[in-house]
Amino acid sequence: xxxxxxxxxxxxxxxxxxxxxxxxxxxxxxxxxxxxxxxxxxxxxxxxxxxxxxxxxxxxxxxxxxxxxxxxxxxxxxxxxxxxx
Numbered sequence: 001x002x003x004x005x006x007x008x009x010x011x012x013x014x015x016x017x018x019x020x021x022x023x024x025x026x027x028x029x030x031x032x033x034x035x036x037x038x039x040x041x042x043x044x045x046x047x048x049x050x051x052x053x054x055x056x057x058x059x060x061x062x063x064x065x066x067x068x069x070x071x072x073x074x075x076x077x078x079x080x081x082x083x084x085x
Contacts, residue, residue: 025072051069
């Protein structure tokens with residue numbers, strides 16, 4: 001509903017960094033991966049770096065949200081293996 005009023009930045013106005021980390025593994029599923037090989041590798045790399053950045057800036061408590069962080073990292077590794085085989 002928020003996107004209806006102002007599409008730009010709707011996610012971050014409603015949800016925070018923790019919710020983003022929980023959403024990222026799904027963004028790396030086959031249904032969401034970009035079709036071009038190089039774009040797909042960039043997508044995977046950016047998600048991995050984003051999670052690291054969120055944790056390093058303490059926007060996400062990696063101890064408290066360890067499961068979500070680990071799921072995102074595992075999804076990135078799985079997507080990377082699928083992309084290169």
